[in-house]
Amino acid sequence: MIQQIAEIIKKGRTFLVTSHMRLDGDAVGSELALYEALRGLGKEVVVYNQDRTPQMYSFLPDAGIIVNRLGPLDGFDAVFVLDCSEIERAGEEASRIAGIRQIVNIDHHISNDHYGNLTLTDPEASSTGEMIFRLVEGMGLEITKDMAVNLYTAILTDTGAFRYSNTGPKTFAVAGRLLEKGADPAWIAQMVYETFPAVKIRLLSRALSTLEFDWQGRIAAVTVSKKMLDEAGAQWEHTEGFVEFPRSIEGVQVAAFFSEIGEGFYKVSLRSKGRFNIEQVAGKFGGGGHINAAACRMQGDFDTVKRKLFDAIKNGGR
Numbered sequence: 001m002i003q004q005i006a007e008i009i010k011k012g013r014t015f016l017v018t019s020h021m022r023l024d025g026d027a028v029g030s031e032l033a034l035y036e037a038l039r040g041l042g043k044e045v046v047v048y049n050q051d052r053t054p055q056m057y058s059f060l061p062d063a064g065i066i067v068n069r070l071g072p073l074d075g076f077d078a079v080f081v082l083d084c085s086e087i088e089r090a091g092e093e094a095s096r097i098a099g100i101r102q103i104v105n106i107d108h109h110i111s112n113d114h115y116g117n118l119t120l121t122d123p124e125a126s127s128t129g130e131m132i133f134r135l136v137e138g139m140g141l142e143i144t145k146d147m148a149v150n151l152y153t154a155i156l157t158d159t160g161a162f163r164y165s166n167t168g169p170k171t172f173a174v175a176g177r178l179l180e181k182g183a184d185p186a187w188i189a190q191m192v193y194e195t196f197p198a199v200k201i202r203l204l205s206r207a208l209s210t211l212e213f214d215w216q217g218r219i220a221a222v223t224v225s226k227k228m229l230d231e232a233g234a235q236w237e238h239t240e241g242f243v244e245f246p247r248s249i250e251g252v253q254v255a256a257f258f259s260e261i262g263e264g265f266y267k268v269s270l271r272s273k274g275r276f277n278i279e280q281v282a283g284k285f286g287g288g289g290h291i292n293a294a295a296c297r298m299q300g301d302f303d304t305v306k307r308k309l310f311d312a313i314k315n316g317g318r
Ligand SMILES: [Mn+2]
Pocket: 026, 027, 083, 108, 127, 128, 158
């Protein structure tokens, strides 16, 4: 598969690189590393995301080249869709992007639906960043310092700083290689985890006051409503990582974080510990992800949404 992708890269001149809405470190880091690899080969590359880059990832090398608007797409030889289990996750431009003549789907989600002409999926990979590392190395290209910073950040964030069960020996092997290529783990950790704006911590304190339990303490949930966001003067990106707080409680098997993204419309981030398969629960509501980390969207009155989700958790997951 890497050979076929290398062939597309060799033959093409102009490429589009994109990822999912509500960007995370894996999406942005993977896009930018691939951008750098393609630029190194003298290709024209546009990196497009529907959403603007979260402030916490603006330190990534080349982050400034990402655009949030797309012109005509006829000129692109291929599009690389990264870290998206379905192409629709690219957002409002997804159907136009799906019209590009060659679609290369590179992703590590177990729920990937194999859209595109070429699909490179590896549910065993910690992150799309880990896959991009193998692709770039597999093509015999040099990993530059900038690529190393981008890919290390992708892996760091998608493994919850090497804490989630998607962390394996290969993850550390790749991370080690990236340090050799110049990524500084202390600096990157500081940029990602210790440079929060005060508004985020203020919002967190409100979110934590919504903490609730179900299933005799095995489910814990926190919520951020639109109103709380507005009152704190915060953006949705400031809620990244909030789900880790209910997850960190003793006895909790499943953590849920509800964010109200529209009137009666919720994005639900889910985390589980151990063998509890939360991907299966998210799947019941049209979502997806991994065994210990998944997400879905739910609509309706908040109490009903919550009850439906908690019931599904109690009835499933193993
Ligand atoms: Mn990912």
